Amino acid sequence: MSxxxxxxxxxxxxxxLVGCVPLVTKSGVTLNFxxxxxxxTLIAQAxxxxxxxxxxxxxxxxxxxxxxxxxxxxxxLQGGINAWVALPLAVAGAALVGLFVGALTFRYGLKDSYFAxxxxxxxxxxxxxxxSVNFTGGGVGLMVPLRESAANLQFxxxxxxxxxxxxxxxxxxxxxxxxxxxxxxxxxxxxxxxEDAARAVGVNPFRVKLAAIGISAAFMGAAGAFYVQxxxxxxxxxxxxxxxxxxxxxxxxVGGMGTLWGPVLGAVVLHLLSDLxxxxxxxxxxxxxxxxxxxxxxxxxFLPRGVAGLGLSVRQLWSAKGGRHx
Amino acid sequence: MxxxxxxxxxxxxxxxxxxxxxxxxxxxxxxxxxxxxGPNGAGKTTLFALMSGFLKPDAGSVxxxxxxxxxxxxxxxxxxxxxxxxxxxxxxAAQTVRENIAVGAHLHQRGRREALAHAEAIALRVGxxxxxxxxxxxxxxxxxxxxxxxxxLATRPRLLLLDEVLAGLxxxxxxxxxxxxxxxxxxxxxxxxxxxxxxxxxHLAEHVWVLAQGQLxxxxxxxxxxxxxxxxxxxxxxxxxxxxxxxxxxxxx
Numbered sequence: 001m002s003x004x005x006x007x008x009x010x011x012x013x014x015x016x017l018v019g020c021v022p023l024v025t026k027s028g029v030t031l032n033f034x035x036x037x038x039x040x041t042l043i044a045q046a047x048x049x050x051x052x053x054x055x056x057x058x059x060x061x062x063x064x065x066x067x068x069x070x071x072x073x074x075x076x077l078q079g080g081i082n083a084w085v086a087l088p089l090a091v092a093g094a095a096l097v098g099l100f101v102g103a104l105t106f107r108y109g110l111k112d113s114y115f116a117x118x119x120x121x122x123x124x125x126x127x128x129x130x131x132s133v134n135f136t137g138g139g140v141g142l143m144v145p146l147r148e149s150a151a152n153l154q155f156x157x158x159x160x161x162x163x164x165x166x167x168x169x170x171x172x173x174x175x176x177x178x179x180x181x182x183x184x185x186x187x188x189x190x191x192x193x194x195e196d197a198a199r200a201v202g203v204n205p206f207r208v209k210l211a212a213i214g215i216s217a218a219f220m221g222a223a224g225a226f227y228v229q230x231x232x233x234x235x236x237x238x239x240x241x242x243x244x245x246x247x248x249x250x251x252x253x254v255g256g257m258g259t260l261w262g263p264v265l266g267a268v269v270l271h272l273l274s275d276l277x278x279x280x281x282x283x284x285x286x287x288x289x290x291x292x293x294x295x296x297x298x299x300x301x302f303l304p305r306g307v308a309g310l311g312l313s314v315r316q317l318w319s320a321k322g323g324r325h326x
Numbered sequence: 327m328x329x330x331x332x333x334x335x336x337x338x339x340x341x342x343x344x345x346x347x348x349x350x351x352x353x354x355x356x357x358x359x360x361x362x363x364g365p366n367g368a369g370k371t372t373l374f375a376l377m378s379g380f381l382k383p384d385a386g387s388v389x390x391x392x393x394x395x396x397x398x399x400x401x402x403x404x405x406x407x408x409x410x411x412x413x414x415x416x417x418x419a420a421q422t423v424r425e426n427i428a429v430g431a432h433l434h435q436r437g438r439r440e441a442l443a444h445a446e447a448i449a450l451r452v453g454x455x456x457x458x459x460x461x462x463x464x465x466x467x468x469x470x471x472x473x474x475x476x477x478x479l480a481t482r483p484r485l486l487l488l489d490e491v492l493a494g495l496x497x498x499x500x501x502x503x504x505x506x507x508x509x510x511x512x513x514x515x516x517x518x519x520x521x522x523x524x525x526x527x528x529h530l531a532e533h534v535w536v537l538a539q540g541q542l543x544x545x546x547x548x549x550x551x552x553x554x555x556x557x558x559x560x561x562x563x564x565x566x567x568x569x570x571x572x573x574x575x576x577x578x579x
């Protein structure tokens with residue numbers, strides 16, 4: 001069995017196991033936890049496509065999340081469009097914004113901290129715009145009326161949402177699996193590791209990075225649309241604020257960048273942590289950010305390859321007994 | 327007579343006040359193995375960058391396989407069949423040797439399995455087969471030089487621009503690497519190499535260009551250029567050629 005087949009089998013197993021959770025338990029707390037962990041996985045996985053595989057560290061992925069969320073809400077409220085039809089519009093809209101930002105930044109060769117700053121700035125610009133124009137509801141935000149029915153992509157139980165977001169996560173995992181085993185992924189990682197060397201052997205870095213930001217943004221848009229369906233509310237702070245951007249990158253970095261399962265692990269670990277601390281400290285505002293920061297520092301120092309790299313580094317320690325001299 | 331595979335005409339490029347390459351013209355015949363030599367800072371690597379598209383020339387033209395490719399992007403040149411390597415090796419450090427070479431192989435092979443298989447065949451040719459599954463970061467300097475060569479070779483180039491593939495290797499490693507380069511040329515790939523290791527230039531190259539302070543000062547067979555006064559003086563300083571001759575004739579007398 002090749003590694004690609006093993007990964008596909010892993011994804012299938014994951015889909016079946018998580019998909020069965022609502023059949024096993026009716027506990028709202030458990031279902032809510034699994035659903036939110038999957039949602040965190042989705043945004044971590046989306047960030048991982050551009051950041052982990054492409055080496056382009058975005059600090060403003062909320063830009064795509066918020067765009068997806070607003071399109072999902074506005075299409076229903078002002079366009080009278082069914083939520084299921086709005087979803088692909090939200091995904092496409094977010095992808096377009098991604099392509100636009102990518103075309104601007106990659107055309108001028110922005111990378112590293114400059115790319116991070118520009119993405120952060122774009123998200124902030126959109127946040128302020130969303131606060132000041134009318135069709136986003138300004139500071140009041142947008143409320144999507146509650147009309148519980150599967151036809152409206154609104155569910156009475158968390159189970160329905162869980163299955164929807166699971167489908168999105170599985171799709172993101174399949175894309176990641178394709179990145180790990182296909183030409184486009186090989187090119188993307190080559191550009192991440194050394195852009196000049198990649199160019200010398202025939203890779204067009206601009207096109208590769210542009211495609212990556214488009215795909216990454218599309219999944220962020222899906223996450224934004226999902227958020228609106230679950231909470232029936234969106235405002236500028238939630239949509240374009242830094243919280244989502246930070247959550248996406250921290251989960252991916254903690255879990256292990258450029259890996260298939262790293263973002264899943266990272267999202268679950270962080271989610272467990274923030275739930276635990278919420279129980280310990282109550283709803284202390286910003287406590288989860290403090291925890292994220294601490295965990296990030298610890299992980300970067302002790303586990304630079306993330307939680308997914310843990311098994312690997314233990315193995316390396318074991319075999320490094322002989323000692324390398326370089 | 328057929329047109330040269332690579333023809334460079336009047337190529338110039340400055341960086342601020344420094345004229346790195348001035349009015350260089352040369353043409354590389356299809357199927358040849360030739361070398362570009364010159365003292366440090368002569369502009370050899372800049373010339374390579376101008377040919378392969380990493381830098382745009384201020385003046386002059388580059389023609390490859392009958393097309394004007396002046397200032398064209400390197401990835402498009404690679405698709406046409408011109409691939410360069412780097413003096414300062416640039417491995418994709420996080421990936422295995424096999425994956426590194428496969429990136430080059432993907433230029434003409436979409437499928438992952440075919441690219442990986444081609445990578446393995448290339449590794450065999452350059453003597454990297456035992457290291458295929460190691461991360462590129464674990465390779466020695468000699469190994470990285472081979473990897474640089476292998477990755478370029480995997481793109482199935484018509485013209486290979488090798489930038490000091492022998493630099494930093496010990497004599498034994500050089501002796502191992504020379505037949506590899508010879509083998510590549512014998513398989514029909516045109517090779518132009520920048521090289522400081524004169525032993526290799528004398529053994530391998532059919533034709534040599536000498537660059538000093540951005541200008542071509544001599545060309546010809548290895549024996550011709552090494553006995554050229556201007557070349558000797560470029561390496562050893564002004565007036566050296568005359569002094570050496572005097573010393574030699576003094577010994578004879």
